[in-house]
Amino acid sequence: MxxxxxxxxxxxxxxxxxxxxxxxxxxxxxxxxxxxxxxxxxxxxxxxxxxxxxxxxxxxxxxxxxxxxxxxxxxxxxxxxxxxxxxxxxxxxxxxxxxxxxxxxxxxxxxxxxxxxxxxxxxxxxxxxxxxxxxxxxxxxxxxxxxxxxxxxxxxxxxxxxxxxxxxxxxxxxxxxxxxxxxxxLAPVRLGRALDERKRLQRQVGRYGLAPTQVRSLNRKLAKAEALAPELIADCRARVETLTRTEPSDPDLRVLREVSDLLRSPRRQAERHNLRIRGLLGQLERVIGTLETQRPAWEESRRSREALATVEREVRVLRSEVAAISxxxxxxRVAAELHEEGMAPTSRLPGWSFSRLGRRPRTDEGRPDSLPGASTAGETVAPVAVILTALSVEYQAVRAHLTDVETVVHPSGTRAERGRLAGTSGYVALAEIGEGTLTAAALTERFHTWLHPQALLFVGVAGGLKDDIEVGDVVVATKVYGIHGGKQTPEGFLVRPEAWRTSHRLEQAARHALRGRARFKPIAVGDIVLADAASAVARHLHEHYNDAVAIEMEGTGVAQAAHLTGELDTLIIRGISDRADTHKHERDAEGSQPKAARNAAQAAFAVLQELSAADPAAGPLPQRSVKGP
Structure with a gap:
């Protein structure tokens, strides 16, 4: 070509x-x-x-x-x-x-x-x-x-x-x-996989049934033959019209055979000739043969249609998540060695603007000369807490509570913003790390060894699993379940639960600060967006993690990494943005995520202020100087 x-x-x-x-x-x-x-x-x-x-x-x-x-x-x-x-x-x-x-x-x-x-x-x-x-x-x-x-x-x-x-x-x-x-x-990657699965299922569904052109051709000839038996052939035409998208039933095939018998009757030969419907009988019998041959496979097609409906809902949800990414x-943030400089909008692309990144000066070791906020002696101040978020909407909700914000950069490129905690002399480091348990675990460990926080909070949105949990409610995790552990056997899937308890010190501070304003319950964690309350995953949660009131995607990574440090206190705070059902996309479109993220952020800062105010003179979370990474 x-x-x-x-x-x-x-x-x-x-x-x-x-x-x-x-x-x-x-x-x-x-x-x-x-x-x-x-x-x-x-x-x-x-x-x-x-x-x-x-x-x-x-x-x-x-x-x-x-x-x-x-x-x-x-x-x-x-x-x-x-x-x-x-x-x-x-x-x-x-x-x-x-x-x-x-x-x-x-x-x-x-x-x-x-x-x-x-x-x-x-x-x-x-x-x-x-x-x-x-x-x-x-x-x-x-x-x-x-x-x-x-x-x-x-x-x-x-x-x-x-x-x-x-x-x-x-x-x-x-x-x-x-x-x-x-x-x-992970949203774009999951979207790509969902699109591939949708295409596969569409091919599977389209494998059975009559082609639209075949239906139109047959119905045109049946219309000419309607004078032979008006009610019977009208019924036949109506049934044929549905056979591009539905499984043929016993009554459907019986009506088609009755019309075939009618056309085959020697007494009707003259009438068929007068109506000029040559070829109708052969075409009708070929359709009957096709439907009878395909019928055993319609069960597979039915399952594919059900699966396709679920995937279609997942695609809508993931497209909404991808569209929210800035x-x-x-x-x-990811260009750790670069800094941004202004560049005038181009006149060749109306509505577009451009900015340019320039290289940050480097030392002989290949690292930036200094980290923003670090002293000349290579020291920085340990923050009251590190707050991690997965999504941009969560990050912005937390950042709105900080003042005097500046950026700090780890030599590997991980970025955080450090700001004052309103009403206290301490400050908070904030980072957006993306979705998934693996990323959460790796970066929890990194922030612990880098910034040496007194506490680490994961703040964001989650799907609700209980009818009495409303959109906008705040859930503080008392326990975190990992839902994927188990063993597949011929008898079925045998669950091997894993669970991590929340820091007693942080949970007590949260209960004091949020009395009557939050639910203190277990949450479930898995690398999955749950958008179908009738799915196998939802049933799995109901049967084996029945006390979990919410589901999210990072908590177990944070909890396991904190557990391995032996000293890092963590707390997971989630705002409920949907009910983890087929209406998730609609809830997101109504603005439920920003609302849930704001509520979770407000709860997080109430907890930090409670910790800082516990002993105004000394402060239970003292700031201390630590050497740079």
Missing amino acids: LIHPLPIGMFLKSLLSAAESCGYLGAVVLLARTRDAKAQHRELTEDWTSVHDLTGPALAVLCPLPPHAWPGGVRHPTEPAAVSAEGMTLEVPYMRERFDKKFWDDLGPGWDKALTKPERPAPAEVHASGWTQAVTDAAEFFGIEESHVPCMVLLSMREKHGTVIPIDESFGIYEFLKKLMEHVG LSSLIP
């Missing part, structure tokens, strides 16, 4: 529109020539699978074409044509067919008037020339000065903001995107 070279402005405009329509968080554009960024081009071309597996359905990747490669074009949905920008290649990890359709919808009619000639195989030096010009043209399209090239541009679709990241040979695209995806969390606000 020939690939037509579009003007790069036209190509990039349609690319951004298609990426936004498909629900991508963003797009990555590498603007670098061969001599500037050999390592980065090698990452994106020779090891694309690794980047693909990392970004999932979150990011589309566009980069100039290396001299030895042939460009990947965007195929037309129906015509044998494809387009690309000369010297550029595009990789779209998920939703390829949908992306191509949206791209061509935006391109619109008349696109071929902008073409010069079909792109044909050419020597390597020709491709290299096109590649070099593509970098220049793309930089001009985004309004990026030549002095900022080589660079990588991360485009946030929802916020319409681009971040320009300078690169050199030591810059690792995979490493940078890995850190970014850690902050983004990509442009995450990028500066």
Whole structure:
């Protein structure tokens, strides 16, 4: 297939529109020539699978074409044509067919008037020339000065903001995107898996039943034969109409056979001839044979339909979660060695703004010269507490309670914001770590050894499991259950529960500070978003963890990491944002998550103020100087 070279402005405009329509968080554009960024081009071309597996359905990747490669074009949905920008290649990890359709919808009619000639195989030096010009043209399209090239541009679709990241040979695209995806969390990855499962189930469901064209053809002929037995054939037509989507019942097949017997009757031969319905009998008998053959497999189709309905609900929920992710606000956090500088909005992309990251000065050891907030002696002050959150909405709810906020950075790139705790002389370190128990465990340990907090709180939202728990209620965990432990046997799944108790000191402070304002109950934790109260997971919770009143995704990681330190007190506080049922998506759309996050944050700060006020003179959580990491 020939690939037509579009003007790069036209190509990039349609690319951004298609990426936004498909629900991508963003797009990555590498603007670098061969001599500037050999390592980065090698990452994106020779090891694309690794980047693909990392970004999932979150990011589309566009980069100039290396001299030895042939460009990947965007195929037309129906015509044998494809387009690309000369010297550029595009990789779209998920939703390829949908992306191509949206791209061509935006391109619109008349696109071929902008073409010069079909792109044909050419020597390597020709491709290299096109590649070099593509970098220049793309930089001009985004309004990026030549002095900022080589660079990588991360485009946030929802916020319409681009971040320009300078690169050199030591810059690792995979490493940078890995850190970014850690902050983004698991929602995009789970969405990609859910979309794959939905496609599989759709194929499974569509395997059985009559094709719509087959139904239309049969019903047209039956309409002509209606004079033979009006009531019987009208009933037959109505039943045939449903057989594209439902399993044939015994009455359905009986009616079809009665019509077949009617048409086969020798007495009706003359009438059939007069009505000009030749071929109807043969077509009807073929339909009956198809339905009888498929009937044993309809049970499998029915199960697939039920599973598809569950996956569809999960996709809606995950798309809502992905849409809430602020990509442009995450990028500066994961670039531990970079600092952000202002850059004027580009006039070439109306509605878009751009900022540029510049490298932070480094010492001989490869670390930043100093950490924000650290003294020249390499000392910092141990915070009253570290508060960890998984989601941006949770982070913002907690941050609203802090004053005099400044950023601190761990040498590995982990970031936190440190602020004063209102009403006390102490302060709190706050971080957004993303979803999942593994991440929570690793970063709980990191914050303990790095900042040496007197307490660690995990604050956020959760799904309610009990009818008497309302949306907006606050739950303080007295015990944390890990729900996935067990053994699968021929007799069934044998549960092997794990549980961690909450710190007695923090629980007592919480009970004193939140009397009548929170529920003190066990919670369940699993790497799953529960959005179906009738699911197997919900039944598992009811049967084996019946006293749990909420479910979330990080608590066991925090609890286990704290337990291994032997000294870190932890407390998990959750605001209920939904009932973990099929209405979760609707609750989220109504703004239940921000409300639940605010309530949990208020409860967390009430507990910290209670701890700080316990002994105003000395303070039960004394600040102390510790050496840097």
